[in-house]
Amino acid sequence: MVHTYSLNGFDIALDVYSGAVHLCDPVSLAAIQLYENGNREQTARQLMAEFPDNPEMTVEAISELLDILDGLKAQGKLYTDDPYSHSRAFLRQDPGLVKALCLHVAHACNLACSYCFAGQGHYRGEAALMPFEVGEKALEFLVEHSGNRRNLEVDFFGGEPLLNWEVVKALVAYGRELERKTGKVFRFTLTTNGMLLDDEVTDFCNREIYNVVLSLDGRPHVHDHYRKDRKGRGSYETVVPKFQRFVQRRGGKEYYIRGTYTRKNLDFLKDILHMADLGFDRLSMEPVVTGPDSPDALSKEDLPGLFSQYEELAREMLARDKQGKGFKFYHYMLDLEHGPCIHKRLAGCGSGTEYLAVTPSGDLYPCHQFVGDKDFRLGNLDQGVTRNSLQADFACNTLYAHPACDGCWAKFYCAGGCAANAYHATGAINGTYNFGCELFKKRMECAIMLAAAREE
């Protein structure tokens, strides 16, 4: 399978099963499209007909071009057949192995964002803070179930994790102790709305936390429309100076300014650029996750405009690169040479198997987006995973368990997509959240184009 497209003056062919990317011109792109059946005469005739006024279109030149395509095919870089369908692609090999936990240290929040998928931080339950003992048990559970994995990941999540700051610090200290005893490496991450970010938190995070995700939606009126405190006051003025101070002191360590866009800001590019103009250079912007009846929900009719926003974002990033004002956008960060192996791309996101969410009381869920839905409670830290058949459903939820993905060129970039989004859209974890797929594919086209442009 080959995906061909033109974007921002670049003609690009992606050989799906090998991952090879070819930068073409209009003629060679058309040749790649036409030559998949291997018929030289027919392809030559069609090319002549398609480009009648092109002086370069001689019989010899076309023959040379098709020779090149034959060579790429022989090298396994074009028209590659699916070599994975009979491999180990249908089941995770180690469903009981855990390497990442989303620790819900606070089911409580000091903001009340109306679009919050976590129900203003409570996840359809009572407000609660995770006691240290539960977090301690979670880290031990992680080490115990991590097999031969060395890198372990723990995300402090909420609600707002800084509402339980003392426990966060104590758990990091306990994690360091476990590292010394076991040889494992903990990578802690933290997602915060910034309201309680002060110098003490900043210095601790910059020392101990591998990646920090800071929630900001962009322009003041956009951010404050949703991200209000309990009295209805916008939080932009409070959090932006804190985020700026945090990032200035970050010292090159990972962070993301992460926003959400909704139907209210279909021009979300302005919000991304606003973030960049505030001095932030690692940005992420996600489409809202909400029910179709919500006034915030994005719909099919919005897609053409959203596509334009993503394309314009890519062009603007290239322009800012040249001006020395470049920034990173999470979904465009593709490393074509050193990206993940095919196992990662076949295995899916890991929810319910290598990745679990832990509630303040120690219940286990497949991921943070399932927390609060009792149908998806897998077990708890005391007894471990007790819903083995449910876990098996997630273990089997690999890329090749998604029938709708069979013919999709982007499948090795998303691994079948988000199980929670699929479930909420279709009622099945191996369903397809088509709207999300369309946005995802556009982002991947832009990301590959950016990689190509930077190599030119």
Next chain:
Amino acid sequence: MKIKTLNTRDLKASLKEGGCGECQTSCQSACKTSCGVANQPCESKAQN
């Protein structure tokens, strides 16, 4: 008429050489509400 092939990881070859499982879980990075696996760097010592 041009074709320039970019340097990319050979996914087919990685079927044999990959699979160490040390790379970051997708949702631990920045999104939390969607899934992309391709922007996780490979952490295999053999690859890097």
